[in-house]
Amino acid sequence: MQDGLVGEAEQAVAAGDLKRAATLLRQAAESRPDDPSLWMKAAALLRATGEPQAALDAVHRALTASPLDFTMLLMRASLLQRLGHPEAGQAWGHAIAQKPTGDLPPQIEQVLAEAERHHSAYVDARETRLKSALSPIEKDASAEERKRIERFRDNVVGRTKVFHSAPTHFHFPELTEREFHPRHLFPWLEDLEAATDTLAEELQTVMAAERAELVPYIQYDEHLPLDQWRPLNKNPDWTAIHLWRNGSLVEANARHCPRTIQLLKSFPQPTIRGSGPNAMFSLLAPKTEIPAHVGVNNARLVCHLPLIVPEGCWFRVGAETRYWKRGEAFVFDDTIEHEALNPSDELRVVFIFDVWHPDLSTVERDAVAALIGAEGGVGAL
Structure with missing residues (x-):
């Protein structure tokens, strides 16, 4: 039955009826929830027909089966950005974190460049907000305390990675970790x-x-x-x-x-x-x-x-x-x-x-x- 629905969807696309094609693909995907590709095809069609919220719902169904898929995460972030959702900036970061190694297709490279621009703007805005919140406290901090507070903020917004002690041979417990x-x-x-x-x-x-x-x-x-x-x-x-x-x-x-x-x-x-x-x-x-x-x-x-x-x-x-x-x-x-x-x-x-x-x-x-x-x-x- 699924193959029949997919075939009908392909015919609908060829006929220019994208809304019907998306409906058929969603029906096919419901019968095979472990196949995220059908939900992604439906999402692409829904986005093309001007239904970003429905497209986002389809992407979420796809991510349920494959939560770390780079392409799916990029589409999710793009849809959230289009909807003006406050989680869009963070979503771009989630996508960037799953970027595969090696060369990417030119179309994906363009989307990735967009992702990096949006995510950078999100980090800058978040950092400005947190600096404002911490400013009254940092006035009373020592130089050493300010340095740690700054690193705390950088860790939270993702400007720095969190590192831990990882000796190859001997690890004594509960020692203070400092770079x-x-x-x-x-x-x-x-x-x-x-x-x-x-x-x-x-x-x-x-x-x-x-x-x-x-x-x-x-x-x-x-x-x-x-x-x-x-x-x-x-x-x-x-x-x-x-x-x-x-x-x-x-x-x-x-x-x-x-x-x-x-x-x-x-x-x-x-x-x-x-x-x-x-x-x-x-x-x-x-x-x-x-x-x-x-x-x-x-x-x-x-x-x-x-x-x-x-x-x-x-x-x-x-x-x-x-x-x-x-x-x-x-x-x-x-x-x-x-x-x-x-x-x-x-x-x-x-x-x-x-x-x-x-x-x-x-x-x-x-x-x-x-x-x-x-x-x-x-x-x-």
Whole structure:
């Protein structure tokens, strides 16, 4: 019976009777609710005959069977826009979120461009409204509080994605998740920054040393399931001069950097058998990208002190991107997705070391060290 109704609908279309064709297609679709294509054909005909609400109802029936279909979501948003519905802006966003990879037909590309224009206008208007609502509150907020409130607003309107800690190996529960941690939690950062020239001098000494060890930052067996690192595995474009590596002092390098080694003793570095502490000069070659990845253990954080920073070198953690500046240190959670780029024609060098997460008590630090040590430790990726 369904095939007969579809055939009649096709004849009605050929005869120019689009309303009858839409009625026949809806009847056919009722008998086969799991076939969204019939509802979509009916919706297209209803839209063409100037019945946007009926067309929207048909699209909703189609989406019941296939709720994430990109084309259906585009049509839904378009119909809501035509009807002047307040949910139109959000609907465009839902459609854009399901955009398939690869090239799209030119007609769909045109609709997608329209979707992006409407959705951008919706986000702008929503952001303006929320800024107005928050303005009286932000006046009484500290700089740190304002930054978090701004990110809260950006998350709500969709300007930023929400990122979480996702360590590859060890996850300690209930630790505060922050992309970049606030400076006041690490008062020793001032001492580190004050020693920038000292570290830079010892970097030059160790780089010039005949027996210094310069190794690829990423080294692992090819058969291991670590795709996030594959482009840089054993690649000389990202190398390191290790002072401490997985809990062992690298004497060939450390002996050239006595003041740096002494300074590290004043920082709360994890001492974990087979895993920590770690400290190194990280060298990123010109025109080299570090792909998005996550670290192994959320009980430790990572500190960067930039020493040689060509123009344009940046570092992203989660939704926040910073440009490295010589002598300006920061602490971040490397178990939140992060990436980096040296777009310049010069070498970039950052001093990197790990520290305990400040939320951990002494007993919890001991527990982390005991567990990871019992596992045999893990590399500092």
